[in-house]
Amino acid sequence: MLSIKNLQAGIDDKQILKGINLEVNAGEVHAIMGPNGSGKSSLASVLAGRETYEVTGGEVYFDGKNLLDMPVEDRAREGLFLAFQYPVEIPGVSNINFLRTALNEIRAYRQQPPIDAKEFLRLTKEKQQLVEFDAKLVNRSLNEGFSGGEKKRNEIFQLAMLEPKLAILDETDSGLDIDALRVVSNGVNKLRSDKNAFIVITHYQRLLEYIVPDFVHVLYNGRIVKSGTKELALELEERGYDWIKEPAYSNS
Amino acid sequence: MENNNSNEILDDYIDKEYEFGFVTDIEMEVAPKGLSEETIHYISAKKEEPEWLKEWRLKAYQSFLKQPEPHWQNFELPNVDFQAISYYAAPKSGAKYKSLDEVDPALLETFEKLGIPLSEQKLLAGVAVDAVFDSVSVATTFKETLKEQGIIFCSISEAVKEHPELVKKYLGSVVPYSDNLYASLNAAVFSDGSFVYIPKGVRCPMELSTYFRINTQNTGQFERTLIIADEGSYVSYLEGCTAPKRDENQLHAAVVELIALENAEIKYSTVQNWYPGDKDGKGGIYNFVTKRGVCKGANAKISWTQVETGSAITWKYPSVILQGDNSSGEFYSVAVTRNKQVADTGTKMFHIGKNTRSRIISKGISAGEGQNTYRGLVQVGTRAENARNFTQCDSLLIGDRCGAHTFPYIESKNNTAMIEHEATTSKIGEDQLFYLNQRGIETEKAVALIVNGYAREVLNQLPMEFAVEAQKLLSISLEGSVG
Ligand SMILES: Nc1ncnc2c1ncn2[C@@H]1O[C@H](COP(=O)(O)OP(=O)(O)OP(=O)(O)O)[C@@H](O)[C@H]1O
Ligand SMILES: [Mg+2]
Numbered sequence: 001m002l003s004i005k006n007l008q009a010g011i012d013d014k015q016i017l018k019g020i021n022l023e024v025n026a027g028e029v030h031a032i033m034g035p036n037g038s039g040k041s042s043l044a045s046v047l048a049g050r051e052t053y054e055v056t057g058g059e060v061y062f063d064g065k066n067l068l069d070m071p072v073e074d075r076a077r078e079g080l081f082l083a084f085q086y087p088v089e090i091p092g093v094s095n096i097n098f099l100r101t102a103l104n105e106i107r108a109y110r111q112q113p114p115i116d117a118k119e120f121l122r123l124t125k126e127k128q129q130l131v132e133f134d135a136k137l138v139n140r141s142l143n144e145g146f147s148g149g150e151k152k153r154n155e156i157f158q159l160a161m162l163e164p165k166l167a168i169l170d171e172t173d174s175g176l177d178i179d180a181l182r183v184v185s186n187g188v189n190k191l192r193s194d195k196n197a198f199i200v201i202t203h204y205q206r207l208l209e210y211i212v213p214d215f216v217h218v219l220y221n222g223r224i225v226k227s228g229t230k231e232l233a234l235e236l237e238e239r240g241y242d243w244i245k246e247p248a249y250s251n252s
Numbered sequence: 253m254e255n256n257n258s259n260e261i262l263d264d265y266i267d268k269e270y271e272f273g274f275v276t277d278i279e280m281e282v283a284p285k286g287l288s289e290e291t292i293h294y295i296s297a298k299k300e301e302p303e304w305l306k307e308w309r310l311k312a313y314q315s316f317l318k319q320p321e322p323h324w325q326n327f328e329l330p331n332v333d334f335q336a337i338s339y340y341a342a343p344k345s346g347a348k349y350k351s352l353d354e355v356d357p358a359l360l361e362t363f364e365k366l367g368i369p370l371s372e373q374k375l376l377a378g379v380a381v382d383a384v385f386d387s388v389s390v391a392t393t394f395k396e397t398l399k400e401q402g403i404i405f406c407s408i409s410e411a412v413k414e415h416p417e418l419v420k421k422y423l424g425s426v427v428p429y430s431d432n433l434y435a436s437l438n439a440a441v442f443s444d445g446s447f448v449y450i451p452k453g454v455r456c457p458m459e460l461s462t463y464f465r466i467n468t469q470n471t472g473q474f475e476r477t478l479i480i481a482d483e484g485s486y487v488s489y490l491e492g493c494t495a496p497k498r499d500e501n502q503l504h505a506a507v508v509e510l511i512a513l514e515n516a517e518i519k520y521s522t523v524q525n526w527y528p529g530d531k532d533g534k535g536g537i538y539n540f541v542t543k544r545g546v547c548k549g550a551n552a553k554i555s556w557t558q559v560e561t562g563s564a565i566t567w568k569y570p571s572v573i574l575q576g577d578n579s580s581g582e583f584y585s586v587a588v589t590r591n592k593q594v595a596d597t598g599t600k601m602f603h604i605g606k607n608t609r610s611r612i613i614s615k616g617i618s619a620g621e622g623q624n625t626y627r628g629l630v631q632v633g634t635r636a637e638n639a640r641n642f643t644q645c646d647s648l649l650i651g652d653r654c655g656a657h658t659f660p661y662i663e664s665k666n667n668t669a670m671i672e673h674e675a676t677t678s679k680i681g682e683d684q685l686f687y688l689n690q691r692g693i694e695t696e697k698a699v700a701l702i703v704n705g706y707a708r709e710v711l712n713q714l715p716m717e718f719a720v721e722a723q724k725l726l727s728i729s730l731e732g733s734v735g
Contacts, residue, residue: 048686048690049689049690050686051682051686052682071689071694072686072689072690073689073690073692073693073694073695075690076689076690076691076692077692081690082690084687084690087687088681088683088684088687090684090687090688090701090702090705091705091706091708092704092705092706092707092708092709093701093702093704093705093708097701098688098691098701101693101697101701102688102691102692102693103692105691105692105693105694105697106692109692141705142705158691162691162692
């Protein structure tokens, strides 16, 4: 589904991603871990198409299409979803109106007619229950005045509504209380299928007990320096990152 | 991807066309260009006016001749050649239609094209419309229905004939003919406009609306609106406007007077979409308007709401004189400027009575090289115990070639007054656009969403039937703009 080859990107003259290789197939969950500033959010941003990053090398194919050639909105319409580490607030725009606009834009791209009002309401209700998202928040302004945890849950609600092929969750667990963490993980698990895939960026092994990954990768200094199965997450929890930062691993 | 396409998108947006720029081909009777006492005699005769009104016009003209050009605005006043304008243009078929069947089909079609169908069965339920084409009112709908409750809704020329006592009593009572240069000009040459009277205790059962259309070349539009809400009555009134695309600038100098007696409420909404000129600033309407209301009795309320997207230059300050005790005034405004458009707008709240309150919410949006100025005055008189004002002035900038300016003036002569002022300036954030793009929403739609969200508080004040229109208008007028 997603094929990243030797991806390099930076901001201004600063190299941030220094040659990322990653293959994600339908049905898989990949966890990405790594110390602060190692480039995890940058990788997510570059995949989503954020303009502040300049891609300086490598290639990315998404379902056979050259992802790096597409504008941000087309990547989303092709089925790439990013749950943001820091979701933004958009005052005065109701959550529901925003979601309907998003859904209809995606549908139009796929040559489907706009969703009718009744069907949309039904869908909203279903998804809101699936991820246990507070109905009151559905009608509020988009993330305006939401608590940190509410914003994160809103990202998962949107994910449920838009049903992407590939979802990248950037530290969705940070800021969630223990119950919310379980609820959100359950939601994600219910959305998992053999047709979609998830990339889960996290600092904590705990999340991976709920959302069990098929692969765990460690990103350090702009490179994936180690890959393994879920046991790797446990080992990191125990030993920290120092052993991975050894020169043997960080050589180019 | 490189961070280089925001300018391209901006340029795209600048090329967006004005969609109401067509001209109606209809035989017109147009007064010779120029302004003199003779012009006034001509207009007065055409309209078969009583002597007192002609005298009033002539005094206004004398005042016009003595007035200096205003000088306090935040833009360079264009050179308006008053002799190059024709002050009267009317469809030849005549202005006195007994029924819609007599109206020239080309005219009906024009309004239809503008989305203002005038045949009553096609009308939005609950909205009565007075349509003004160049200098004359061509049709007023639902007149009979309103009459049953004693409500008068007609063109001002008709009111002069049918209800001279009301017109005589109130015309010029809020905006005197000597008020300012453009108000004097209007008093001298006004050709038509709307008149509303709501009797005591009556709640007007439908939105009243006037639609102004400038069509003929080299004419100005000088309409005059007079609304009187008698004790304990309520009315909601809306005006809309468009003009064809023309290379020359056209002058629109209207005067609106509102009178709310004890316990009465007037809600006045404007959706202003005059032709703004092209991307180089060629052509477009000069929208120099004087709007003022007086809360004459206790507990009266006047609320102005405006969505200003058109005109080359907009220059207006809908104001409220809070004379009655406990009366209140509100001003809600969204003004959009793009390309080379200029808006210098705001409000004046004169607190005279005790416990008077005012609320000002102004949202400026500038894009391209547009310049947006908020200018407001809150004045509290010595008798105005416990006056309260709240002002919120927000500016949104799209791109880096536009400007936003805020001039709030406060003059208080009573130390029990409480005056609050808040102001913010923001840009549409790259992170907001990225967030919406990432959800599949293209940049144009994303900007429209953000802007409509930003203006929400003002749009919410509009009557339901027009809120949707106004939202669309905002989206259209900002298509393709990116910060
Ligand atoms: N706009 C920017 N300008 C300059 N440098 C940036 C910018 N955004 C990110 N960086 C730098 O890129 C590097 C990677 O940042 P990134 O946010 O991808 O890290 P991360 O792995 O997500 O960290 P965390 O675990 O703290 O979220 C950091 O050194 C950061 O300072
Ligand atoms: Mg991060």
